[in-house]
Amino acid sequence: MKTCDVDFAIVFPPTRYTLDNDLLTTEQRQFYEENGFLVIKNLVSHKDIDEFREVFEKVCKKELTAPGMVVMRDVAIAKSEYVPDQKAITKVQDFQELPGLFRYCSLPQILKYVECFIGPNIMSMHTMLINKPPDAGKKTSRHPMHQDLHYFPFRPADRIVCAWTAMERIDRSNGCLVVLPGTHKGELKQHDYPEWEGGVNKMYHGVRDYDPNIPRVHLTMEKGDTVFFHPILIHGSGMNKTAGFRKAISCHYASSDCDYIDVKGTTQENIEKEVIELALKRYGLESEIALKDAWMAKGRVVQGERNNL
Numbered sequence: 001m002k003t004c005d006v007d008f009a010i011v012f013p014p015t016r017y018t019l020d021n022d023l024l025t026t027e028q029r030q031f032y033e034e035n036g037f038l039v040i041k042n043l044v045s046h047k048d049i050d051e052f053r054e055v056f057e058k059v060c061k062k063e064l065t066a067p068g069m070v071v072m073r074d075v076a077i078a079k080s081e082y083v084p085d086q087k088a089i090t091k092v093q094d095f096q097e098l099p100g101l102f103r104y105c106s107l108p109q110i111l112k113y114v115e116c117f118i119g120p121n122i123m124s125m126h127t128m129l130i131n132k133p134p135d136a137g138k139k140t141s142r143h144p145m146h147q148d149l150h151y152f153p154f155r156p157a158d159r160i161v162c163a164w165t166a167m168e169r170i171d172r173s174n175g176c177l178v179v180l181p182g183t184h185k186g187e188l189k190q191h192d193y194p195e196w197e198g199g200v201n202k203m204y205h206g207v208r209d210y211d212p213n214i215p216r217v218h219l220t221m222e223k224g225d226t227v228f229f230h231p232i233l234i235h236g237s238g239m240n241k242t243a244g245f246r247k248a249i250s251c252h253y254a255s256s257d258c259d260y261i262d263v264k265g266t267t268q269e270n271i272e273k274e275v276i277e278l279a280l281k282r283y284g285l286e287s288e289i290a291l292k293d294a295w296m297a298k299g300r301v302v303q304g305e306r307n308n309l
């Protein structure tokens with residue numbers, strides 16, 4: 001009867017990280033279950049991406065702004081004079097009030113995939129356009145290996161997913177995503193600032209220790225290709241060795257049926273502390289209640305109903 005069990009396992013492998021749907025092929029579904037990520041080629045049109053790029057350029061020139069949006073410079077040039085150009089900017093975060101960029105988060109072809117991972121009640125929780133600069137020679141353009149869940153005070157993790165779209169060809173030369181397949185099955189690990197001689201960008205925490213024997217996979221992607229990945233998947237991105245600014249746009253989605261958690265006494269305490277300090281400086285927000293309120297305020301329903309988040 002042993003063979004019978006084995007056959008059963010092959011036909012009906014356990015599905016924990018995906019939900020029943022009629023979009024993913026069996027192979028795609030199994031791939032995400034086993035690896036914690038899935039690349040869909042050519043999902044976002046070049047026309048849409050070119051529009052996002054134009055909006056981003058206006059943000060850099062300060063012709064466009066929006067409430068809550070964070071514009072970050074690379075740590076290597078953080079203390080130099082601001083030039084109103086994309087060359088000064090490493091990342092734009094929290095663009096939920098800027099329709100020209102936020103449109104990315106509501107693209108129906110993306111939401112169709114997102115639903116396969118987190119279900120029909122979909123909220124955008126965290127938005128970014130990453131403009132990885134040519135490395136200034138200090139390797140600060142790298143993003144250390146990390147798990148995105150470290151930043152998120154809501155659960156369950158399996159009902160959170162990131163969509164990350166290449167806005168141009170991205171490979172090892174300009175700093176592609178590097179993933180450790182299968183690590184989404186593990187736990188959230190302790191994160192700290194990596195000990196890099198050249199400095200590290202604000203809040204770019206890295207996993208303190210991970211198994212160096214897990215093979216790294218470099219995701220080479222073309223313009224419009226989109227990767228969906230689980231928030232416990234260990235990933236990072238490499239140094240940009242080109243003269244161009246490597247662009248990607250992303251959104252973290254969560255099911256509105258997720259719940260906020262208290263991160264006191266967990267490995268997430270250190271990031272909470274940094275976020276609170278920053279909120280205090282910027283907005284005068286103080287308590288943890290206010291931290292949860294900040295997530296509630298920036299989350300947006302993009303499909304279905306708003307329940308807990």
Ligand SMILES: CC(C)CC(=O)SCCNC(=O)CCNC(=O)[C@H](O)C(C)(C)COP(=O)(O)OP(=O)(O)OC[C@H]1O[C@@H](n2cnc3c(N)ncnc32)[C@H](O)[C@@H]1OP(=O)(O)O
Binds near residue numbers: 071072078126278
């Ligand atoms: C899943 C997802 C969440 C994963 C991630 O995204 S991990 C990274 C998340 N990172 C963040 O959320 C950081 C977002 N960035 C910001 O909040 C801001 O850009 C800040 C870093 C606070 C800078 O704010 P800004 O308004 O530009 O203020 P200032 O130019 O006056 O600078 C204030 C002090 O911050 C320093 N600074 C600016 N940019 C960086 C940088 N990239 N890395 C490290 N330090 C930086 C700047 O030198 C200045 O320092 P002091 O003069 O106070 O010593």
Ligand SMILES: Nc1ncnc2c1ncn2[C@@H]1O[C@H](COP(=O)(O)OP(=O)(O)OP(=O)(O)O)[C@@H](O)[C@H]1O
Binds near residue numbers: 145172235236238
């Ligand atoms: N020595 C290291 N220690 C810790 N993390 C590293 C180290 N080298 C690279 N990484 C991490 O691996 C990812 C890729 O970085 P890196 O810039 O080295 O690119 P790469 O993919 O190794 O390509 P190459 O080294 O060929 O340029 C990043 O998340 C980076 O932080």
Ligand SMILES: O=C(O)CCC(=O)C(=O)O
Binds near residue numbers: 132143235236237
């Ligand atoms: O370099 C990138 O675009 C990926 C960055 C990333 O993983 C993150 O901001 O969480």
Ligand SMILES: [Fe+2]
Binds near residue numbers: 146147235
């Ligand atoms: Fe990340």
Ligand SMILES: [Mg+2]
């Ligand atoms: Mg390397």
